[in-house]
Amino acid sequence: RNVRVLLNRVFPQRWIGRAPANGDNNFLLWPARSPDLTPCDFFLWGFFKDSVYVPPLPSSTHELRDRITHALQAITADMLTPGLG
Numbered sequence: 001r002n003v004r005v006l007l008n009r010v011f012p013q014r015w016i017g018r019a020p021a022n023g024d025n026n027f028l029l030w031p032a033r034s035p036d037l038t039p040c041d042f043f044l045w046g047f048f049k050d051s052v053y054v055p056p057l058p059s060s061t062h063e064l065r066d067r068i069t070h071a072l073q074a075i076t077a078d079m080l081t082p083g084l085g
Helices: 002-010 038-052 061-074 077-084
Strands: none
Touching: 038 061, 038 077
């Protein structure tokens, strides 16, 4: 609940979520298991996690940014094709 309150305040009608029972509509409705999100949810997050959060963990935001940049640069079209087709 606290996360939704923060997102509603900082990003009104600009974040994706499921409709709660209380009728909160300050976000964009998005179907569960949407094909638009599935490749990112299941492939990219795992790839980033395995590429960025490996020991030793980043000790600064600069190092974290560098690891994320390197992980992004490592993604090829061939890696994305199976998840999109």
